[in-house]
Amino acid sequence: MRLPLWLRSLLVRGGAIPPASGGSIKLPTYAIVGLRPVKAERTADGGMQVLAYDWKTGEFVPDGSYLAHLFMPSMLEDAGGDIDYVSKGEFERRVNELRSKRC
Incomplete structure (x- = not known):
């Protein structure tokens, strides 16, 4: 499946969406x-950035x-696969668990 041009351009910019894009996306989002662990949060300029846990650095x-x-x-294509939307507390718990296993 080919992604729409607007979505491909976001991916090239590393996941940052400019504040002028509008929309009603709920931020922050934890999943x-x-x-x-992946989260989307508002940037200082009012845009959005998608951040993913890096296995090597934690x-x-x-x-x-x-x-x-x-x-x-x-x-x-896989209809999103295995996505579990979680609260901030549950997200932090899982991240801390992963980080503790790195030591």
């Missing part, structure tokens, strides 16, 4: 996609490839 890095997973899962 576990497969086993990876930190969050910009990753626009998860944008469709969070907000348009029905557009994906």
